[in-house]
Amino acid sequence: MALVFLEDVTKVYHIGDQEIRALNGISLSIDAGEFVAIIGPSGSGKSTLMHLLGCLDTPSAGKMEICGHDVTKSNSDKLSEIRNREIGFVFQSFNLLPKLNVLENIEVPMIYTGASSAARRKRSEELVERVGLQDRRLNRPTQLSGGQCQRVAIARALVNDPKIVFGDEPTGNLDSSTGQMILGMFRELHESGRTVVLVTHDPAIAAVTHRVIEIKDGKIERQYDPRKSRS
Amino acid sequence: MNILISFENGFREILSHKFRSGLSMLGIVLGVSSLIAMMAITSGIERGSRVFMEQMGGLELVRVVDQEISNENLEFWNLSPGRTLEDARAIRESSSYISHVSPELVEGLPVSSGTETMRVRVTGAWPDYMGVSTNELAAGRFLTDLDESLANRAVVIGDTIAKTMWPGMEPDQMIGQTLFIQQVPFEVVGVFILYMGETERKAASNDKKSPPTETRGSTSRGSWDPFRSKNESVIIPFSSMFYEFKSGAFPEDSLDTIRLNDFNIRVADLGNFRLALDEVRRIMTQTHREVDDFGFDTREDWFDKMEKNIRATRISGGLIAVISLLVGGIGITNIMLASITERVREIGIRRAVGAKARDIFFQILIESISIALMGGLVGVVCGLGLIHLITVVAPSDNEPFITIASVILSVTFAAVAGIVSGIYPAVQASRLDPIQALRYE
Numbered sequence: 001m002a003l004v005f006l007e008d009v010t011k012v013y014h015i016g017d018q019e020i021r022a023l024n025g026i027s028l029s030i031d032a033g034e035f036v037a038i039i040g041p042s043g044s045g046k047s048t049l050m051h052l053l054g055c056l057d058t059p060s061a062g063k064m065e066i067c068g069h070d071v072t073k074s075n076s077d078k079l080s081e082i083r084n085r086e087i088g089f090v091f092q093s094f095n096l097l098p099k100l101n102v103l104e105n106i107e108v109p110m111i112y113t114g115a116s117s118a119a120r121r122k123r124s125e126e127l128v129e130r131v132g133l134q135d136r137r138l139n140r141p142t143q144l145s146g147g148q149c150q151r152v153a154i155a156r157a158l159v160n161d162p163k164i165v166f167g168d169e170p171t172g173n174l175d176s177s178t179g180q181m182i183l184g185m186f187r188e189l190h191e192s193g194r195t196v197v198l199v200t201h202d203p204a205i206a207a208v209t210h211r212v213i214e215i216k217d218g219k220i221e222r223q224y225d226p227r228k229s230r231s
Numbered sequence: 232m233n234i235l236i237s238f239e240n241g242f243r244e245i246l247s248h249k250f251r252s253g254l255s256m257l258g259i260v261l262g263v264s265s266l267i268a269m270m271a272i273t274s275g276i277e278r279g280s281r282v283f284m285e286q287m288g289g290l291e292l293v294r295v296v297d298q299e300i301s302n303e304n305l306e307f308w309n310l311s312p313g314r315t316l317e318d319a320r321a322i323r324e325s326s327s328y329i330s331h332v333s334p335e336l337v338e339g340l341p342v343s344s345g346t347e348t349m350r351v352r353v354t355g356a357w358p359d360y361m362g363v364s365t366n367e368l369a370a371g372r373f374l375t376d377l378d379e380s381l382a383n384r385a386v387v388i389g390d391t392i393a394k395t396m397w398p399g400m401e402p403d404q405m406i407g408q409t410l411f412i413q414q415v416p417f418e419v420v421g422v423f424i425l426y427m428g429e430t431e432r433k434a435a436s437n438d439k440k441s442p443p444t445e446t447r448g449s450t451s452r453g454s455w456d457p458f459r460s461k462n463e464s465v466i467i468p469f470s471s472m473f474y475e476f477k478s479g480a481f482p483e484d485s486l487d488t489i490r491l492n493d494f495n496i497r498v499a500d501l502g503n504f505r506l507a508l509d510e511v512r513r514i515m516t517q518t519h520r521e522v523d524d525f526g527f528d529t530r531e532d533w534f535d536k537m538e539k540n541i542r543a544t545r546i547s548g549g550l551i552a553v554i555s556l557l558v559g560g561i562g563i564t565n566i567m568l569a570s571i572t573e574r575v576r577e578i579g580i581r582r583a584v585g586a587k588a589r590d591i592f593f594q595i596l597i598e599s600i601s602i603a604l605m606g607g608l609v610g611v612v613c614g615l616g617l618i619h620l621i622t623v624v625a626p627s628d629n630e631p632f633i634t635i636a637s638v639i640l641s642v643t644f645a646a647v648a649g650i651v652s653g654i655y656p657a658v659q660a661s662r663l664d665p666i667q668a669l670r671y672e
Contacts, residue, residue, distance in 0.1 A: 056583060056665050077587045084585020095580045095669065099247060109584040111236060156584065 002065075003163055003195050004030035004053060009062035011048050011218075022048040023059070024218035030197065032163065035190040037206035037226075038199045040215035047168070049215060050199045054087055054166050055079045067163050084112050088157025092169035094149040096141040096156075102128060103137050106155045113160060127155040131185070147178035154185055165189055167198040171205060183208055237594055241601035244570070255566040256606035258559020259648060262552050263610025263641045268617045269548030270637035272629075273541050279629030280537050288364030290530045291330075291501060293508065295494040295515070298526035311522035314491040316469070319357070321514050322496060328507030330499035333363040336472045337492040342465055343411040344396035351392065353412055353465045354493075355472020363497045370402035371421035374468050378420075382470035386410050387421035391462040410465075415475050417467060426458040504531075556644055559606065560652035567599050567656035578660055579668025588661040595657035596650065603649025607642045614641070 011023040022045045030036055040046040051057040055066060058079070064071045067086040074082065083089075096105045106124040115123075128137045131151040141149055150170060157165050167186060171179030183205060190196045198209060206212045207226045214221040245252040284290070295318070300308050319334040336355040341348055354360070361373040369390070378385045388396075388410065397405055402422040409416045467475075473486050498507045508527055515525055571578070578591055586594075618631050 051666055054583075056669075077589075080582070080585055080587040080590075083583065089583055091669075095576075095583070097577055097580060099243065108581065112581075112585045112587070112590055117236070160585070 002029040003032045003034075003067055004028065004197075005063075005065040006052075006059075007063040009052065009059045009064055011045075011052060011057070012060040021218055023052070026062070026218075026220055028213065028220065030195065032195055033190075033193055034195055035187070035210045036195075036197045036213060037209040037211070038197065038213045038215060039201060039203065039206045040221075041201060044215045045218040046199055046201075046215045048218075050166065050168055053197065054089060055082045080112070084109055085160055086163050088154075088160070088162040088165040090150065090153045090157050090165065090167040090170045092172040094141070094146070094153050094173070096149055096152055098141055101138045101140055102133060102144070102152050105141065105152055106159055109156060109160050123159055124155070127158060128152075130158075131155045145178075146174050147181060150174060150178075150182050151185070154182070154189075158189075162194075164195045164197060167196070167200075169200055170198065171200075171202075179205075234593075234597070237597040238601060240594065241598040242605075244598050245602055245605065248570075251566060252602055252605075255562045256559070256602055256609065258555055258557075258562045259603050259606030259645050260559075260610040260613055262555035262557075262559050262648070263607045263645050264614035264617055265548065265555060266552035266641045266644065267611060267614025267633065267637055268621070268631070269545065269552060270640070271614070271618045271631035271633045272621070273544050273548070274634055274637070275629040275631035276544070277541055278632070279627075284530065284534065285365065288495075288497070288530070290504075290534065291498045292364055292530055293496050293498060293511075294528040295496060295511070296526050296528045298524055300522060300524050304522050304524075307520070307522050308524065311519040311524050312488060312490075313519075314494050314525060315489065315518075316487050316491070318494070318515055318518050319491075321518050322511055323359075325514055326507070326510050328499055328503045328510055329496050331359040331363040331495075331497035333357055333359045333495045333497075334469060334491045335360070335493035335495070336469060336477060336489070338472070338476050340413045340476065342392065342396070344408070345411065347396050347398075349392075349395060351463055351465055352460070353467060353472070353476075355467050355469040355477075357469050360466060363495045367424045369422045369424040371406040371419070373421050374466065378468045379470055382474050383468055384415065384417045384471060384475075385420045385468065386412070386417040387423065387464075387466045388419060389423045389462040389464040390425040391459070392465055393422050412465070412467070413476065417471075423462070423464065426461045552641075552644075556648045559603070560648040563599050563602050563649065563652040564655055566602070567595060567653060568659065570598075571595065571656055571660045575663060575668050575671040578663050579665050579671065582663070582665035583669060591663075592657045592661035595660045596653040599653025599656065600646060600649035603645045603652070604642070607645025610645065611638055611641060 006026055006028040009023055009026045009028075010021065013020040013022055024045075026049065038046050038049060048057070052059055052064065052071075053066070055071060055074075056079075058064075058071055058074070062072075066082060069078070069082050069086075071079070071082070089095075097108065100108070103121070103124045106127055107120040110120045110123060125137070128134055131154055133148060133151055133155075136144060136148060141152065144152065150173075153170075154165075165186070170186070171182050174182060186196050186198065187208060196209075198205060200206060210225060210227060211223065212226050213223050295314060297314065314334075316334055319332045322329055323332045333356055338353050338355075339350060340353045341350045342353070343349075356374070357379060358374050358376055360366075366373075368387075371387070373387055374385060377383070388405075393400075393402065393405055396410065397408065405419050405422050408419045410419055411417070470486060473484075473489060477489060478484060496511065498504050500507075508529075511527075516523070519525060581591065581594075582588075615633065618633065622630055
């Protein structure tokens with residue numbers, strides 16, 4: 001069953017009089033448990049695609065379903081709910097809340113599910129251990145290194161046990177060894193059965209995944225399995 | 232989203248900008264404290280005047296006064312004898328609704344104990360004087376019907392007179408003393424208690440070492456003392472007043488025809504107030520030969536006047552408070568808008584991980600309510616301080632006091648100001664586009 005299903009999806013932006021077709025007829029389907037990379041140069045439309053897949057935005061035309069929800073027919077509240085329960089986000093710039101400590105940052109998505117504070121604390125303690133930051137649990141993001149921040153972000157993405165985890169250039173702000181470590185965590189997520197979608201411009205990262213979708217000028221240029229093309 | 236977390240976040244946000252939040256609270260603080268102070272002062276005045284009212288005889292006391300004759304009766308003015316003892320007798324005999332009738336003659340006369348002399352208002356009255364307003368004796372008895380019919384030279388004096396005439400003497404010892412009223416010797420048969428307001432009563436009971444009688448005397452603190460005339464009263468029988476001091480001036484005057492200086496009656500039951508006045512009006516219309524030269528001065532009018540004053544104070548004080556609350560509200564709106572532009576990214580992140588537009592709306596709204604509520608609580612404390620300051624700097628009989636209702640009302644006002652001022656910023660914040668907000672640096 002396809003977790004992500006797009007058919008002839010277009011996204012058009014209007015900037016003044018200009019019309020920009022960021023996505024131009026994308027058809028795509030991602031099954032549960034896949035490990036996918038979306039790559040393309042900047043301006044190719046991969047960020048727009050990422051926003052659509054992450055339910056931060058809706059397509060201008062075409063059909064699109066995420067985890068069985070028809071996104072084109074969903075209102076803003078419904079999209080929030082999908083983002084909250086079905087999707088975990090990891091951003092390039094971590095996007096942690098600077099005034100909250102590690103545990104509180106991990107709990108933020110849970111607040112919007114209406115979970116009790118005890119349940120939230122239990123879950124965040126569990127996750128902080130899983131990403132190996134027990135001894136930093138009460139630190140603020142400013143007191144953490146980039147790699148640690150990204151681990152907090154991953155824990156936050158997992159807190160509501162989503163079906164899909166999106167990484168938007170998750171290693172972009174990290175040095176290569178830390179990047180490898182973070183990438184390893186994404187691989188583990190995939191191995192534990194979660195659907196993982198990484199957006200990157202770095203072919204080396206794409207090569208770790210099992211399916212690469214290349215975007216160019218708002219269209220899918222090609223798709224391939226990097227493991228096969230390597231062999 | 233859990234409201235408690237929202238409040239917690241709200242307070243956290245306020246605490247992370249202490250100075251800024253403090254400044255934006257200032258308007259609310261001023262508004263609430265002035266509201267509290269104003270309400271405490273007016274309720275103090277209200278209570279004070281009610282106590283005063285009771286001491287002075289209550290609503291049942293009605294003063295019968297001279298009144299300008301209406302135009303159609305103008306030419307008959309000399310038919311009416313005016314307010315005389317006839318009226319008093321007629322009312323006493325024929326009215327069922329009136330419990331006390333007190334006709335009074337008043338004359339400013341020198342009184343002397345032999346060693347001390349002072350000039351006071353001497354009142355000639357019936358024994359009913361005692362009951363027409365609230366009076367209490369510290370020693371002795373009041374004037375009797377016998378005193379009246381025999382025109383006895385008996386006198387009942389107020390506390391101030393007693394203390395001035397015989398300093399240091401106990402009321403009991405004063406009974407039987409001779410008081411010279413314009414050289415005419417009168418025997419003191421009774422002494423009134425010291426009448427005083429709330430503040431003095433409190434001061435007197437707090438400070439037992441120096442009894443209130445000593446601290447008080449006739450020296451006043453310079454402020455108006457509503458009980459002064461009561462404490463300076465010198466009461467003699469009506470008949471004695473007439474025969475000793477009033478009969479010489481106009482030979483045609485007799486005890487029954489001399490015009491009264493003051494005329495008070497007391498309605499037995501407030502429920503029959505209107506009926507009683509109508510009845511007295513009918514009786515007096517006869518004794519006055521249908522000339523409408525009299526009227527009633529009721530405490531009701533006086534009370535209405537007082538209520539009007541209190542209302543005016545309330546309105547002006549309330550207006551000040553509302554204006555400061557308004558200014559405070561605008562301050563909060565302003566600070567919330569600034570805080571939103573600072574936190575666009577935070578809002579974007581929250582939206583991205585699943586916050587709905589209304590979650591953001593309530594977050595901002597609750598933050599603004601938190602500021603207003605904190606301002607309100609600080610305002611309550613400041614208000615209490617302000618009232619304390621007022622009582623210390625300008626003590627008065629009408630000591631302000633704080634009612635729970637006024638505190639609740641003020642805090643509610645603050646909360647409402649918080650809600651109103653938070654709505655616009657909250658709407659703005661909830662409308663932010665998550666993607667734009669995430670990109671915002």
